Amino acid sequence: MSRLVIVSNRVGPLKDTGRAGGLAVALVDALTKSGGIWFGWSGEVSEEGTFGAFKTQKTKSVELVQMDMTQADYDDFYGGYANRTLWPVLHYRLDLAVFDRRFEQGYRYVNERFSTRLGPLLKPDDVIWVHDYHFLTFASHMRAMEVNNPIAFFLHIPFPAPEVLAALPNAESIVRSMLAYDLIGFQTERDASNFRRFVEEELGGTDLGDGRLSVAGGEVIAKAYSIGIDAENFAKFTSTLDARRNIDRLEKLMGGRQQIIGVDRIDYTKGLPERFRSFERLLEDYPENRGRVSLMQVAPPSRADLDAYIDIRRELDEMTGHVNGRFADLDWTPIRFLTKSFTRRALSGIYRASKVGLVTPLRDGMNLVAKEYIAAQRPEDPGVLVLSRFAGAAEAMKEAIIVNPHSPEEVAAGLQRAITMPLDERRDCWKIMFDRMCKEDAVAWSRAIMDDVVKCRSGNTVRPH
Numbered sequence: 122m123s124r125l126v127i128v129s130n131r132v133g134p135l136k137d138t139g140r141a142g143g144l145a146v147a148l149v150d151a152l153t154k155s156g157g158i159w160f161g162w163s164g165e166v167s168e169e170g171t172f173g174a175f176k177t178q179k180t181k182s183v184e185l186v187q188m189d190m191t192q193a194d195y196d197d198f199y200g201g202y203a204n205r206t207l208w209p210v211l212h213y214r215l216d217l218a219v220f221d222r223r224f225e226q227g228y229r230y231v232n233e234r235f236s237t238r239l240g241p242l243l244k245p246d247d248v249i250w251v252h253d254y255h256f257l258t259f260a261s262h263m264r265a266m267e268v269n270n271p272i273a274f275f276l277h278i279p280f281p282a283p284e285v286l287a288a289l290p291n292a293e294s295i296v297r298s299m300l301a302y303d304l305i306g307f308q309t310e311r312d313a314s315n316f317r318r319f320v321e322e323e324l325g326g327t328d329l330g331d332g333r334l335s336v337a338g339g340e341v342i343a344k345a346y347s348i349g350i351d352a353e354n355f356a357k358f359t360s361t362l363d364a365r366r367n368i369d370r371l372e373k374l375m376g377g378r379q380q381i382i383g384v385d386r387i388d389y390t391k392g393l394p395e396r397f398r399s400f401e402r403l404l405e406d407y408p409e410n411r412g413r414v415s416l417m418q419v420a421p422p423s424r425a426d427l428d429a430y431i432d433i434r435r436e437l438d439e440m441t442g443h444v445n446g447r448f449a450d451l452d453w454t455p456i457r458f459l460t461k462s463f464t465r466r467a468l469s470g471i472y473r474a475s476k477v478g479l480v481t482p483l484r485d486g487m488n489l490v491a492k493e494y495i496a497a498q499r500p501e502d503p504g505v506l507v508l509s510r511f512a513g514a515a516e517a518m519k520e521a522i523i524v525n526p527h528s529p530e531e532v533a534a535g536l537q538r539a540i541t542m543p544l545d546e547r548r549d550c551w552k553i554m555f556d557r558m559c560k561e562d563a564v565a566w567s568r569a570i571m572d573d574v575v576k577c578r579s580g581n582t583v584r585p586h
C-alpha cells in the first residue's frame with residue numbers, strides 16, 4: 122500500500138483534542154490507515170522561515186512535518202494573496218479583493234519553497250494529496266523538480282464562474298499551473314463545471330465527459346467529490362457528558378421556548394449581518410414568535426487581524442444591541458451572540474437543544490455546520506435545517522428548507538415554516554438527510570479521491586505539459 126502525503130496550510134492535530142474539526146479527524150483516519158506524512162505551516166513566523174529546521178511530531182505510522190514562514194511570506198502569501206485575493210475572488214466578492222503583484226509573487230514563492238522542502242521526504246510510490254486555495258500552484262513546482270508521483274488536489278471553497286475568475290490578474294496562468302495535478306476535486310458539480318468551463322474557454326481545453334479534461338496534450342480529472350462528516354460519530358457526541366450538560370442548561374433556560382442556532386467563524390462569506398436582519402424580520406412579520414423564539418449565534422473569531430473581520434464583529438455587536446433593545450422582555454433575550462468557541466462535544470449538545478439550524482452563507486464551499494446540525498438531532502423529534510442555496514451543502518441536502526440569504530423576507534418565511542413544521546414531516550426530511558450523510562461520510566469522500574487518483578495514473582491518463 123502506498124504512503125499518503127498530505128499537504129495543507131495548517132496541519133493536525135493528530136489526536137482529537139475535542140476542538141479538532143471534522144476534516145482533521147477524517148484526514149488523520151486516512152493517514153493512519155496508509156501511514157504517511159502531513160506537511161504544512163507551523164503557524165509560526167520566524168527569521169529563518171521556510172529555511173529553518175522542521176518541527177516534527179510522530180505517532181507509530183504518521184508524522185507531522187511543519188515549518189515556519191518569514192514575516193514577508195506571511196504578509197504576501199497568507200495575509201495577502203491567499204486571504205485578501207483568492208478568498209474573496211473565489212467567494213464571488215470581487216468588491217473586497219485586493220490585487221497586488223507582490224502578493225502573487227509571494228504566493229508562488231511560498232508554494233515553491235514548500236514543494237522544495239517536501240521533495241526530499243518523498244518516496245517513489247507515495248500518493249500526494251494537497252488541500253485548498255493556499256496551494257493552487259504547488260504541483261507545478263513539484264513537476265518542475267521532476268516529482269512524478271500521483272498528486273491530487275481538493276478545493277474546499279467554491280470555484281467561481283469563469284466570468285468572475287477572469288477578473289483575477291493572471292487567472293489563466295494560475296489555472297494552467299493547477300493542471301499539473303492529476304486530479305482536481307471540488308465540493309459541488311457547479312464548482313467542477315465552472316473549472317472545466319474556464320479550461321475550455323480560456324485555455325483551449327476539451328471536456329471529454331466523466332470529469333476528464335484534455336488540455337495541452339495531456340489529461341486531468343476535474344470532478345465533484347462533496348465532503349462529508351463523520352456523521353455516526355458526531356451523533357454519538359450528543360450522549361457525552363459535555364453535550365448533555367449543555368442540553369440540560371439550554372432546555373432549562375428556554376423553559377419551553379424555541380431556539381434557532383447559527384454556528385460560524387466570523388467571516389463576510391457567512392452572511393451573519395444578513396442573518397440577524399432576517400431574524401429581526403421574523404419578529405416583525407410573525408409577531409407570535411416574540412417572547413417565544415430566540416437566536417443563538419456562536420461565532421468563534423477567525424483571522425482577527427484582517428480589517429474586514431473586525432468590521433463585521435462591530436456590526437454584529439451593534440445589531441444584537443439594536444434587536445435586543447427593540448424586542449427583549451424581562452424574561453426573554455431575542456439574540457444571544459457568543460464570540461467564544463466550544464468543544465465539538467459541547468457543540469453537538471447546543472445543536473440538539475435547538476429546534477432550527479440556520480445556515481445562511483452568501484457563498485460557501487460546502488458548510489459542515491449544516492451536516493453537523495442534522496447529525497446531532499434526536500431521531501424521534503428532530504429539528505429543521507434552514508439552508509442557503511449558496512452553500513455547497515444545498516446541492517445534496519434538498520430536504521432542508523432552502524432559502525436565498527439576501528432576502529430577509531424569504532429567510533423569515535423559511536424560519537416560520539421550520540418553527541411550525543409538523544413532527545412527521547420533520548422526521549421524514551431528517552431521516553433522508555441523515556441516512557445519506559452516513560453513506561457519504563468523510564471516509565467515503567477521501568477514499569473516492571484516493572481511488573480515482575491512483576486509477577487515473579495506472580490508466581493511460583497523461584499529464585498536460
Ligand code: GDG
Binds near residue numbers: 348
Ligand atoms: C472550509 C470551507 C467547507 C465552529 N465553531 C466551533 C467549531 N466550529 C467548527 C464547526 C465546523 C467548522 O468549524 C466550520 O466548518 P465550515 O464548513 O462551516 O467552514 P470553513 O471553516 O469555512 O471551511 C467550507 C469546509 O472547508 C470543509 O471542506 O465546508 O465551505 O469554507 O466543523 O463545527 N468547532 C469547535 N468549536 C467551536 O466553537 N470545536
